[in-house]
Amino acid sequence: MSNRAIYPGTFDPITNGHIDIVARASKIFDHVIVAVAASTSKNTAFSTDERVQFARETLSQYTNVEVQRFEGLLANFVRQWGANAVLRGLRAVSDFEYEFQLAGMNKHLVPEADTIFMPTRENYSYISSSLIREIASLGGDVSEFVHPIVRDALAERFSSRHQKK
Numbered sequence: 670m671s672n673r674a675i676y677p678g679t680f681d682p683i684t685n686g687h688i689d690i691v692a693r694a695s696k697i698f699d700h701v702i703v704a705v706a707a708s709t710s711k712n713t714a715f716s717t718d719e720r721v722q723f724a725r726e727t728l729s730q731y732t733n734v735e736v737q738r739f740e741g742l743l744a745n746f747v748r749q750w751g752a753n754a755v756l757r758g759l760r761a762v763s764d765f766e767y768e769f770q771l772a773g774m775n776k777h778l779v780p781e782a783d784t785i786f787m788p789t790r791e792n793y794s795y796i797s798s799s800l801i802r803e804i805a806s807l808g809g810d811v812s813e814f815v816h817p818i819v820r821d822a823l824a825e826r827f828s829s830r831h832q833k834k
């Protein structure tokens with residue numbers, strides 16, 4: 670049986686922290702599916718298509734990784750793709766309570782899959798997509814934290830704002 674993991678998230682946008690998790694997971698699992706949430710309570714800066722495109726472009730070197738959008742319940746997507754694992758990155762202890770709840774509920778909804786937690790690499794433990802967006806929107810340098818494709822997209826997205834100043 671091959672091990673297939675789903676790595677879900679909003680990825681608004683994908684950061685080097687996410688990429689690091691995928692890179693490490695691609696060595697452990699036979700197949701990793703990065704699942705980009707289309708419907709999210711978050712007010713996203715980038716459309717689902719853009720978020721999928723950034724993930725595809727930045728992860729293209731990993732041959733056993735694919736990027737798909739998903740709508741609705743994660744559990745349904747996990748079942749649809751025949752995955753046996755849900756992969757989640759943990760950045761800090763504060764992430765744990767919510768993640769534990771999510772893992773428990775997903776286990777209830779799709780018993781054939783287990784949640785696997787992977788610690789985020791230390792130098793990415795304090796970043797999040799919203800922090801990256803905030804820094805970029807204020808003209809800060811985010812090149813240490815995102816792929817050049819994403820850095821340029823952020824710069825373009827927020828350039829009109831800077832010009833208005």
Ligand code: COA
Pocket residue numbers: 677678679680681684685686687690706709711741742743744758759760771774775789793796797798799800
């Ligand atoms: N490096 C850097 N940042 C990271 C990271 C890492 N390794 N891992 C997570 N983050 C950041 C994310 O960028 C995100 O930042 P933001 O809050 O500024 O956007 C934050 O940490 C939280 O990430 P995450 O917990 O993955 O949340 P998410 O919004 O990206 O994804 C879903 C949550 C989509 C997986 C979850 O809501 C879901 O499953 N939704 C589907 C509906 C469903 O099934 N609901 C029932 C669940 S039982």
